[in-house]
Amino acid sequence: MAMEGYKTVKASQTTLTELMIPSYSNFGGKIHGGLILSLMDKVAYVCAAKHADGYCITASIDVVNFLEPVEVGELLSLMASVNYVGRTSIVIGIRVISENLKTQVIKHTNTSYFTMVAMGDDHKPREVPGLILKSQDDIRRFAQAMKRKKRKQLLQKKKRPCTPVLMMYPAGKSCWRNGVYLKYNLFS
Numbered sequence: 001m002a003m004e005g006y007k008t009v010k011a012s013q014t015t016l017t018e019l020m021i022p023s024y025s026n027f028g029g030k031i032h033g034g035l036i037l038s039l040m041d042k043v044a045y046v047c048a049a050k051h052a053d054g055y056c057i058t059a060s061i062d063v064v065n066f067l068e069p070v071e072v073g074e075l076l077s078l079m080a081s082v083n084y085v086g087r088t089s090i091v092i093g094i095r096v097i098s099e100n101l102k103t104q105v106i107k108h109t110n111t112s113y114f115t116m117v118a119m120g121d122d123h124k125p126r127e128v129p130g131l132i133l134k135s136q137d138d139i140r141r142f143a144q145a146m147k148r149k150k151r152k153q154l155l156q157k158k159k160r161p162c163t164p165v166l167m168m169y170p171a172g173k174s175c176w177r178n179g180v181y182l183k184y185n186l187f188s
């Protein structure tokens with residue numbers, strides 16, 4: 001059942017499949033990591049643009065681990081789906097697998113999460129449709145995305161620059177600054 005202003009995860013699910021040809025390889029004969037990243041960005045864009053019905057930009061990419069090398073001749077499939085939506089942002093989960101067409105062996109090579117932001121004609125972030133969570137997987141991915149977002153926000157708070165006022169304090173003093181507990185003994 002369609003709901004005004006809401007879309008299902010399924011409505012924008014996207015798979016991009018590409019044959020790994022020799023020109024995609026690096027000096028070691030394996031597929032270039034940068035090419036895989038570029039394909040991940042592409043599939044994230046398509047999935048986000050489908051959900052948002054329009055232009056989106058990449059705001060951030062979570063850690064991408066290259067779990068297995070990809071060989072020339074393999075078929076790379078990148079499966080993308082909306083995991084989470086905020087007001088203007090959409091988190092796309094991407095799973096990448098590589099298939100050896102001779103042996104049919106399939107490897108899981110990468111998983112990552114791309115945050116895309118929908119942009120209006122005024123070049124400002126614009127609101128995106130809400131997300132209808134239908135399956136257990138939809139709910140699990142949504143909850144995990146929320147946890148990652150919270151963790152990121154916490155890390156960003158901790159990383160706020162700390163002004164080097166510590167030289168002004170006498171030995172053994174301590175204080176809270178920008179949410180960080182500082183204790184110094186510089187003059188002792």
Ligand SMILES: CC(C)(COP(=O)(O)OP(=O)(O)OC[C@H]1O[C@@H](n2cnc3c(N)ncnc32)[C@H](O)[C@@H]1OP(=O)(O)O)[C@@H](O)C(=O)NCCC(=O)NCCS
Pocket residue numbers: 056057058059060085086087088089090115117125
């Ligand atoms: C991404 C961008 C539009 C955010 O602009 P902004 O002025 O910070 O806008 P806002 O503060 O309104 O944030 C908009 C949304 O982006 C999210 N966002 C912004 N920066 C983010 C980041 N680094 N990681 C994850 N989400 C981010 C915000 O949480 C917000 O989400 P919400 O509306 O769902 O709550 C801006 O930083 C930008 O244009 N960056 C360049 C993007 C780019 O060139 N990408 C590569 C080519 S596509």
